[in-house]
Amino acid sequence: MLISLQRKDRASLEPAQGSFSHHRQHGLRIDGRRTTELRKIRSITSTLSQADGSAYLEHGNTKILAAVYGPREVRSKTNIIHERCYINVEFSMAPFSTTERRRRAKTDKRMLEIAQFVKQSFEPVVLTQIYPRSQVDIYLQILQHDGGILEACINATTLALMDAGVAMEDYVCACTAGWIDKEPALDLNSVEEAQDTSEMTVALLPKSGKIALLQMEARLHVDKLEEVLQLASDGCRQIHTVLDRTIRDRAEDLAHKMPSSS
Amino acid sequence: MARLDKSRTSSHQLRPFFTSQNLLNRADGSAQFDFGGTSVLCSVVGPAEVKIRDEKLDKATLEVLARPLVGVPGVKDKTIEQNIRETLEPLVLSGLHPRTLLQIVVQTMQDDGCVQSTAFNATMLALIDAGVPLNSILGSVTCMIDRKTNQVLLDPTREELAQAKSTHVFVFDNKAPPAQSKGDEDDVVMEDGDRVEGHVLFCESTGVFTEAEYFECYQVCYKGVQTVHGFLRTAVQKKFEKEHQQLQD
Amino acid sequence: MTSVAATSSTFTFSAAAFQRLHPAEYFRKFVSQGVRPDGRLLSGFRPTTVHKSVVSTANGSSMVRVGGTTVVCGIKAEVAEPTLEAQDKGYIVPNVELSPMCSSAFKAGPPSEQAQVVSDAIDRILKDSDVVDLEQLCIEKGRAVWALWADVVCISYDGNILDAALLAVMTALTNVRLRKPTYDEGVVTVSGEALTEENSFSLTLTRTPLSTTFAIFDTPNNTLLADPNSAEENVSLGRITVTLDEKNQLCGVHKVGSGSCSPALIKSCIERAKERTQELRSLLA
Numbered sequence: 001m002l003i004s005l006q007r008k009d010r011a012s013l014e015p016a017q018g019s020f021s022h023h024r025q026h027g028l029r030i031d032g033r034r035t036t037e038l039r040k041i042r043s044i045t046s047t048l049s050q051a052d053g054s055a056y057l058e059h060g061n062t063k064i065l066a067a068v069y070g071p072r073e074v075r076s077k078t079n080i081i082h083e084r085c086y087i088n089v090e091f092s093m094a095p096f097s098t099t100e101r102r103r104r105a106k107t108d109k110r111m112l113e114i115a116q117f118v119k120q121s122f123e124p125v126v127l128t129q130i131y132p133r134s135q136v137d138i139y140l141q142i143l144q145h146d147g148g149i150l151e152a153c154i155n156a157t158t159l160a161l162m163d164a165g166v167a168m169e170d171y172v173c174a175c176t177a178g179w180i181d182k183e184p185a186l187d188l189n190s191v192e193e194a195q196d197t198s199e200m201t202v203a204l205l206p207k208s209g210k211i212a213l214l215q216m217e218a219r220l221h222v223d224k225l226e227e228v229l230q231l232a233s234d235g236c237r238q239i240h241t242v243l244d245r246t247i248r249d250r251a252e253d254l255a256h257k258m259p260s261s262s
Numbered sequence: 263m264a265r266l267d268k269s270r271t272s273s274h275q276l277r278p279f280f281t282s283q284n285l286l287n288r289a290d291g292s293a294q295f296d297f298g299g300t301s302v303l304c305s306v307v308g309p310a311e312v313k314i315r316d317e318k319l320d321k322a323t324l325e326v327l328a329r330p331l332v333g334v335p336g337v338k339d340k341t342i343e344q345n346i347r348e349t350l351e352p353l354v355l356s357g358l359h360p361r362t363l364l365q366i367v368v369q370t371m372q373d374d375g376c377v378q379s380t381a382f383n384a385t386m387l388a389l390i391d392a393g394v395p396l397n398s399i400l401g402s403v404t405c406m407i408d409r410k411t412n413q414v415l416l417d418p419t420r421e422e423l424a425q426a427k428s429t430h431v432f433v434f435d436n437k438a439p440p441a442q443s444k445g446d447e448d449d450v451v452m453e454d455g456d457r458v459e460g461h462v463l464f465c466e467s468t469g470v471f472t473e474a475e476y477f478e479c480y481q482v483c484y485k486g487v488q489t490v491h492g493f494l495r496t497a498v499q500k501k502f503e504k505e506h507q508q509l510q511d
Numbered sequence: 512m513t514s515v516a517a518t519s520s521t522f523t524f525s526a527a528a529f530q531r532l533h534p535a536e537y538f539r540k541f542v543s544q545g546v547r548p549d550g551r552l553l554s555g556f557r558p559t560t561v562h563k564s565v566v567s568t569a570n571g572s573s574m575v576r577v578g579g580t581t582v583v584c585g586i587k588a589e590v591a592e593p594t595l596e597a598q599d600k601g602y603i604v605p606n607v608e609l610s611p612m613c614s615s616a617f618k619a620g621p622p623s624e625q626a627q628v629v630s631d632a633i634d635r636i637l638k639d640s641d642v643v644d645l646e647q648l649c650i651e652k653g654r655a656v657w658a659l660w661a662d663v664v665c666i667s668y669d670g671n672i673l674d675a676a677l678l679a680v681m682t683a684l685t686n687v688r689l690r691k692p693t694y695d696e697g698v699v700t701v702s703g704e705a706l707t708e709e710n711s712f713s714l715t716l717t718r719t720p721l722s723t724t725f726a727i728f729d730t731p732n733n734t735l736l737a738d739p740n741s742a743e744e745n746v747s748l749g750r751i752t753v754t755l756d757e758k759n760q761l762c763g764v765h766k767v768g769s770g771s772c773s774p775a776l777i778k779s780c781i782e783r784a785k786e787r788t789q790e791l792r793s794l795l796a
Contacts, residue, residue: 048613049579049669094566094585094662096569097568101660139612141612143566337628337630338631340624341632349768352749429639434771449775460774461771462771462772462774464767466765467763467765470639470640471760473781477778480774
């Protein structure tokens with residue numbers, strides 16, 4: 001009997017969905033953004049002392065840490081690739097990062113999938129052939145979750161890899177876009193994501209304009225695809241300027257700290 | 263001063279000891295140690311082959327596995343494992359058996375308080391039984407401070423521990439403390455003017471207590487451990503006498 | 512060949528190579544001069560910073576940096592059934608995570624022994640030293656209580672995880688805000704409205720124990736290194752941890768590892784821990 005009571009307890013704990021008005025007022029979204037507006041992005045590199053490269057990124061209320069170790073000796077012999085390096089991505093979410101606490105197993109399919117997406121996006125971009133028989137470890141830790149996990153993961157990884165000095169062809173910048181209320185919208189937060197919207201994550205190489213990753217799981221009419229893709233790509237370019245600024249600031253900072261050799 | 267377990271009359275009295283060595287046929291050494299109703303069985307295997315991952319080039323690898331009374335090993339057992347391992351590592355002359363494994367399994371048989379101390383003593387006897395070279399012998403006792411009476415009770419039972427404000431596990435070795443070479447080390451003097459004696463090898467105190475209470479427990483346990491040391495010595499002596507006799511026959 | 516023979520008599524190598532080949536000897540050279548490789552004196556602590564309320568999805572949170580060690584603690588509250596032994600008490604479950612992200616010394620997989628031991632140490636301090644009166648967490652006796660999950664995620668590991676993790680848990684506990692729930696015939700309702708002074712409450716802590724760790728570097732001199740970093744932990748033989756509350760009452764003394772310690776040594780640790788925890792308390796306030 002108590003068990004059934006518990007279920008009730010749990011159900012009533014869910015936030016009352018009615019309190020969040022999903023409809024836009026005066027053309028603004030629930031967090032006050034316009035449809036083509038990104039959330040605020042803040043990023044810093046070299047935040048961790050132990051890792052070879054690291055980055056902390058805040059994308060709206062989503063907070064993520066990325067750490068890169070390597071290129072270093074391969075840990076397990078089965079992973080040795082003779083002509084290039086092996087990229088290992090591990091993704092985890094802090095138990096307190098979501099609204100409802102959930103202990104996620106390391107084998108959670110959703111989490112393994114995100115790690116796999118990150119790995120696949122970076123494998124063609126990192127100059128893996130110059131690090132033969134080595135391993136690059138990328139660890140991603142979500143501290144606070146407010147939607148757009150995959151885009152945050154990719155952007156943070158780009159910064160951390162650059163911070164570690166791993167050779168890359170280009171930045172990889174990711175952004176989401178979706179279709180809400182008959183209109184395309186850029187960069188969805190968790191409330192917007194939860195409303196069964198069709199959301200697309202695009203990772204772009206800004207220099208060549210090539211797409212590194214395109215992921216979508218919900219239905220979207222084919223006529224709208226072009227428009228959403230265009231919006232997401234624009235978002236990626238905006239994110240590129242933000243990431244580029246972070247990297248350049250850091251490089252300038254380092255240059256200042258160097259003893260002047262001239 | 264009567265105690266909760268009725269069999270003892272003094273607050274500084276230990277429960278009766280019991281030990282039995284060489285109980286297990288397949289282990290290289292084993293021993294059981296009892297403090298009244300608490301009993302721990304310990305087995306030692308080694309020197310044995312070590313996994314390459316754990317191999318140490320200049321000494322033996324020590325592995326301690328703690329098994330609880332019921333159920334599967336949990337977080338509490340990990341703490342006991344680490345405590346025993348880190349205390350024994352400097353005691354065992356592991357340099358004599360480099361690149362080998364010394365595996366110690368500690369199984370709780372009965373729990374009536376002070377399991378960790380009992381485990382320390384059982385491990386010591388099992389190591390001696392296995393013929394592992396050691397540089398000294400350790401002995402352990404636990405004491406607690408009663409929440410109501412503020413009295414220090416040596417070797418408390420489970421019933422008494424439920425009333426504890428703080429509990430203290432101490433381990434002392436049987437080496438003579440190093441001569442006071444440095445004059446700058448001030449002695450710790452208790453309220454009644456006695457100097458606190460003994461050099462502690464391991465201590466784990468939890469709960470809430472004052473500094474004076476801590477050193478009082480320290481002193482009580484140091485005295486208690488002397489009895490344990492005496493008992494361990496007799497136990498080992500008896501066992502060797504018996505083995506010697508068997509060889510003669 | 513002749514040049515090799517000539518140089519071998521005056522064979523030298525860099526300090527970095529020396530550190531890798533003979534870490535203990537490298538440290539001994541420093542310690543004999545009364546300093547440590549990172550520039551600290553033997554009794555020096557690393558700079559420590561505390562940030563409160565860093566994770567908005569948690570009921571209480573903190574980020575603590577002790578030198579190169581960084582931990583984030585988030586406390587999430589959940590409505591749960593009380594345990595059979597304590598029908599009117601909630602519970603707090605601390606858990607420390609040491610992932611391969613924070614140091615290359617850790618491997619992926621189930622929690623390491625060290626992570627479990629640190630979690631257990633914090634759990635014991637919370638329980639045995641009566642840090643929180645758990646009756647505050649009762650919603651309806653025998654039916655529903657608050658369960659607080661205190662998860663500590665180590666982001667960067669550079670030694671002395673217990674001190675950092677305990678400081679983070681205590682800071683997070685002080686800024687926990689819980690919504691006042693209503694209980695009605697088996698249904699607990701927690702409103703989803705914005706937090707205000709009226710609809711929520713914070714916890715009253717009986718005491719806030721904080722710990723100070725010293726590494727025992729050598730025997731029989733028992734040289735102590737305060738607040739050891741990861742390299743110092745690897746070369747040291749044992750450690751002494753002293754936990755104190757704000758009234759300077761002891762909440763834990765833990766000595767483990769090689770070298771027998773005199774009572775005077777432990778007393779001196781307690782004295783130095785008093786100074787250190789006073790400093791830490793000014794960060795908490």
